[in-house]
Amino acid sequence: MAKTIMIVDDSSTMLMSLRNSLEIAGFKVLEANDGSVALKTLQGGAKPDLIITDINMPQMGGIEFIGKARALAGFRFIPILALTTESQQGKRDEAKKLGATGWLLKPVSGTDLNKIIKQVLPGA
Amino acid sequence: MNGKPLRVSETEAGDALGAYLRLEQAIDSSLKGVVSDTESSAQSIIKQLRRLHDSAVTLASYLDGTDLQGGDLGKEIIESVTFLSDVGAFIERLPGKMERDLASVRSLVAEIRFLSELTSDVKAISLQSHLLSINAAVEATRAGAVGSAFKVVAEEMRRLATNSSAMAVKINKGLSRAQMIVETGVQSTIKESAEQLADVTKATATIGKLQSNFEDMSQYYKTRFSVVMKHNDDLVRDIVEALGQVQYQDVVRQTIERIRSATERRNDALRTLLLTPCGDQEDADLPVQLELILGDYLAEEAKHRHSVRQTQGADAPLKVELF
Numbered sequence: 001m002a003k004t005i006m007i008v009d010d011s012s013t014m015l016m017s018l019r020n021s022l023e024i025a026g027f028k029v030l031e032a033n034d035g036s037v038a039l040k041t042l043q044g045g046a047k048p049d050l051i052i053t054d055i056n057m058p059q060m061g062g063i064e065f066i067g068k069a070r071a072l073a074g075f076r077f078i079p080i081l082a083l084t085t086e087s088q089q090g091k092r093d094e095a096k097k098l099g100a101t102g103w104l105l106k107p108v109s110g111t112d113l114n115k116i117i118k119q120v121l122p123g124a
Numbered sequence: 125m126n127g128k129p130l131r132v133s134e135t136e137a138g139d140a141l142g143a144y145l146r147l148e149q150a151i152d153s154s155l156k157g158v159v160s161d162t163e164s165s166a167q168s169i170i171k172q173l174r175r176l177h178d179s180a181v182t183l184a185s186y187l188d189g190t191d192l193q194g195g196d197l198g199k200e201i202i203e204s205v206t207f208l209s210d211v212g213a214f215i216e217r218l219p220g221k222m223e224r225d226l227a228s229v230r231s232l233v234a235e236i237r238f239l240s241e242l243t244s245d246v247k248a249i250s251l252q253s254h255l256l257s258i259n260a261a262v263e264a265t266r267a268g269a270v271g272s273a274f275k276v277v278a279e280e281m282r283r284l285a286t287n288s289s290a291m292a293v294k295i296n297k298g299l300s301r302a303q304m305i306v307e308t309g310v311q312s313t314i315k316e317s318a319e320q321l322a323d324v325t326k327a328t329a330t331i332g333k334l335q336s337n338f339e340d341m342s343q344y345y346k347t348r349f350s351v352v353m354k355h356n357d358d359l360v361r362d363i364v365e366a367l368g369q370v371q372y373q374d375v376v377r378q379t380i381e382r383i384r385s386a387t388e389r390r391n392d393a394l395r396t397l398l399l400t401p402c403g404d405q406e407d408a409d410l411p412v413q414l415e416l417i418l419g420d421y422l423a424e425e426a427k428h429r430h431s432v433r434q435t436q437g438a439d440a441p442l443k444v445e446l447f
Contacts, residue, residue, distance in 0.1 A: 011374040013166045020174045021367045024360070056378075085375055085428040092445065102446035107371030110364030116444060 003124050005117070006030040006048035008038040008065065009083070010057045014106075018052065018083075021110040025117075027124070035060030039068050042075065050121050055084035055091060063095050070099040079120040083108065141398050148391050155384055159377050166373035169366070177363045184356050191349055198342050205335045212328035219321055222314075229310050236303045243296040250289035257282035378428060386421035390414060 005027045007018045012033070019029045030048055032038035036059045038051070051069065055062035062082055069075050079101040082092075092103050101120050104113075117124055260278030264271035393413045 009374075011377065013163050013170070013377075014371060014374045016167055016170045017367050017370045020170055020177075021364055024174075024177055024364055024367070085378055088427045091427075096447045100447060102444065104445075105443050106375050107368060108444070109368035110366075111361065111368070112444070113368060114364070116446070119446065 002026055002028050003049040003121060004028040004030060004047070006032065006038060006041070006046065006051045008032045008035060008051065008053035008057070008062065010034055010054060014054065014083075018113075021113060025110075025114050027117075034058060035062060035065030035068075038065055042069055042072055047074065049078065049124075050117065051078065051080045052083050053080065055082055055086040055095070063091065063098060066095055066100050067098040081116070081120065138398060141394060145391055145395060145398070148387060152384055152387065155380050159380050162373045162376055166370045169370055173363050173366055173370075177360060180356050180359045180363070184353065187349060187352060187356075194345065198338075201338055202335075205331060205338065208331045209328075209335065212324075212331050215321075215324045216328060218324075219317075222317060226310060226314065229306060233303055233306055233310075236299050236306070240296055240299040240303065243292045243299065246292040246295075247289055250285045250292060253285035253288065254282055257285055379425075382421065382424050382428070385424075386417055389417045389420075393417070 005022050007015060007022070007029060008031075009015050009018070010033050015031050015033065019031060022029050030041065030046055032041055034057050035053065038053065039060065042048075053062040053065055057065075060068075062084065066080050066082070069080065076099075080099065081102045081104055082095050082100050083104045083106060085106050087105060095103060102116065104116065108116075257278045260281060261275055264275035264278050267274065393410060397410055
């Protein structure tokens with residue numbers, strides 16, 4: 001059965017790029033254009049196998065989203081990757097502390113992204 | 125200003141600043157257009173790449189189906205050719221069988237000839253019996269009444285000899301006809317069969333060639349198929365790579381937005397200067413404000429790195445870091 005990946009980004013181009021790359025790789029994709037929208041989707045019962053989130057977003061940023069998602073029941077161990085242009089070490093440390101699984105700098109090629117997904121999502 | 129007069133009057137400076145701000149507004153509008161254009165183009169590229177990928181998948185699916193159908197067809201052809209080869213092998217063995225049959229027919233002809241020769245002996249016996257019956261009849265006549273019964277026997281012997289002779293002639297004719305029919309038929313059959321067998325031998329060779337050609341063709345298409353599938357796989361991999369590269373648009377968008385934010389702050393400062401009466405405190409603060417804006421811009425810029433351009437060197441952030 002295909003694994004489901006949630007992608008969170010305020011850029012429609014990023015969402016479209018990721019959706020197509022991931023669908024081609026055989027994943028089901030859930031989209032959200034902001035951390036707050038993603039959080040509501042999770043609270044609504046969605047259970048993705050992996051979350052890939054941007055960091056700088058208008059309503060709720062990725063770091064806040066990671067912290068709140070980790071606090072939800074059943075989301076303690078689901079891998080969450082940050083995909084961003086943000087490169088401050090402080091932000092990375094904060095994300096790590098809140099439970100992020102990894103930090104990727106944009107742009108990431110489709111092949112690299114698939115390799116990373118296989119690392120954090122065994123059996124994908 | 126060292127107490128020296130400015131090169132331009134206050135009015136000219138105001139006009140210049142106003143023109144500068146209008147230029148900046150035009151540039152800002154263009155930058156917004158660039159963001160919009162790159163976004164639109166990037167999304168079109170993604171859609172086209174996806175269509176390309178879907179076509180590649182359709183092609184792969186079509187080729188898979190063709191391979192399976194071709195495999196079935198090939199199997200049927202191989203079975204048919206194998207059957208024809210078996211028939212050919214049987215036909216090739218046929219001359220030997222016919223040769224053996226012909227030897228049997230020749231033996232039959234020899235037997236007929238032998239029987240035909242026996243009819244001559246029967247005729248000779250018949251003639252001898254005939255002569256014996258005549259002599260017996262003469263002697264019976266000479267014996268008179270005593271030999272009358274013997275005369276009857278002699279007459280029967282003569283009739284028997286005559287019948288035997290007639291029968292021997294009939295048998296001889298029949299055997300001659302049979303011999304002629306067999307010999308003529310066999311010769312004709314041998315001639316026709318020899319010609320047909322020559323054709324059959326050619327046909328067998330043709331079947332062998334057909335089998336060999338089919339195997340070559342099958343191998344040729346298998347190789348072609350494999351090459352096409354390899355190209356298709358490469359195509360899909362490149363499409364996925366290209367989809368990732370399109371993310372540059374988001375990086376460019378963010379860079380332009382940081383530039384626009386800094387220039388907007390700078391222009392606000394200049395606009396304030398333009399609208400503030402001479403002698404007010406804000407005039408003196410302008411260089412400080414611009415330095416502040418520059419510092420903020422550079423700091424913000426430093427927080428964002430491009431994963432390809434700006435992740436090299438000892439202090440560069442890791443492009444991928446798994447915690």
